[in-house]
Amino acid sequence: MTKPVAPSALDLATPIAAPAAVPGADLLIRKGTRHFILTNLALFSAGFSTFALIYCVQPLMPLFSAEFGISPAQSSLALSATTALLAVAMLVASALSEVVGRKPVMVASLIASSLLMMACPFVRDWNDLVWLRALSGITFSGLPAVAMAYVGEEMHEESVGLAMGLYIGGSGLGGLGGRAIVGVLADFFSWRHGLFAVGAVGVLCGLVLWWSLPASRNFRRASPSPRVMLAAFLAHLGDARQRALFLTGFLLLGSFVCVYNYTGYRLMAAPFHLRQSTVSLVFAVYLVGIFASAYIGDLGSRIGRGPVLCLSMGLMLGGTLVTLVPSLPVILLGLAALTFGFFGAHSVASSWVGANASHSKAQASSLYLFAYYLGSSVIGTLGGVFWAKGAWPGVVGLLAVLLAIGLAGAAWLARSARPA
Secondary structure (H helix, E strand, C coil), X not given: CCCCCCCCCCXXXXXXXXXXXXXXXXXXXXXXXXXXXXXXXXXXXXXXXHHHHHHCCHHHHHHHHHHHCCCHHHHCHHHHHHHHHHHHHHHHHHHHHHHHCHHHHHHHHHHHHHHHHHHHHHCCCHHHHHHHHHHHHHHHCCCHHHHHHHHHHHXXXXXXXXXXHHHHHHHHHHHHHHHHHHHHHHHHCCHHHHHHHHHHHHHHHHHHHHHHCCCCCCCCCCCCCHHHHHHXXXXXXXCHHHHHHHHHHHHHHHHHHHHHHHHHHHHHCCCCCCCHHHHHHHHHHHHHHXXXXXXXXXXXXHHCHHHHHHHHHHHHXXXXXXXXXXXXXXXXXXXXXXXXXXXXXXXXXHHHHXXXXXCCHHHHHHHHHHHHHXXXXXXXXXXXXXXXXXXXXXXXXXXXXHHHHHHHHHHHHHHHCCCC
């Protein structure tokens, strides 16, 4: 009999491959293992680059208004066009990943999106920039829902909350990093230099994702039949709990994006008169989201998702109301509470969707993220109308109503949750 050979050191030149399946072996990834560390490195990089690439245009909206002569609502299309196309295209990309696999779709999506971002600085017409950002929404679609499905399939139930929290924590750091990069470079050079730099960071993160993400071990190729895929979507929509979670996602990101879309306009005007780079550094409150997503995601797995979701939604509502106080330290405190609540609520709700789905997890995740990013487009742009009519109090009034609805939905979910 051949003597077993000890595993060799990790070969840094090749991506991590899945080990051969042993009949009866537990192939789920658990906390504390090498595959857990590598998977979370990959997912953290993916989350970081996704949020950096999508939301780096947010602090540039006042500059777009000035350079292209457009209104705040029109300027928001640099973000809303991306998230609107992303919402729709994810329904197709998630179904595609059920046929060709998770990892290839995720890597191709991130690399293509990064290259499109690097092309944005070379346009000279506003409409061309919006079209390029809309096309980026299509290429982005192969990452968020597929990453959620990968976590749901590959992670042990005890590790899902922490893994999803770390992924979303990477998103929070990416949201901060992308905004900070473009804000500082816009002040010292131009916004075009900032967008190119963020695109280059995305390419590097795509290479990290390709190298470190283990190949799927629990993926089962689905039928490419459109009828089968449509049936999976309809089955998820037929579940009242899933519908409530989809509505939660719509309200979560829509409210969150709306606050940050128009915070820049507010802080660059009287009485604050902050510089572009300073406004971008305000997004440092995203750091609380990194902690919130990992901590609350794990807490929800231990004490129950329903109560934790209610608490997180309540924090979002309270933080939004606090920003009405015309004091910069108090505004930052309100933004921190809003951010903590948002990342915690998203971590809980997104992992709940996967746990609640007994089949076709990618389609369930894509429906949640369809609503999630649709909320960003609809509420993010609608906030511009309320900003024009009622300035900051008008924006807060809109969001207070929406977040109150979200809190009521979270309370219903807590009462109707299935036993563990």
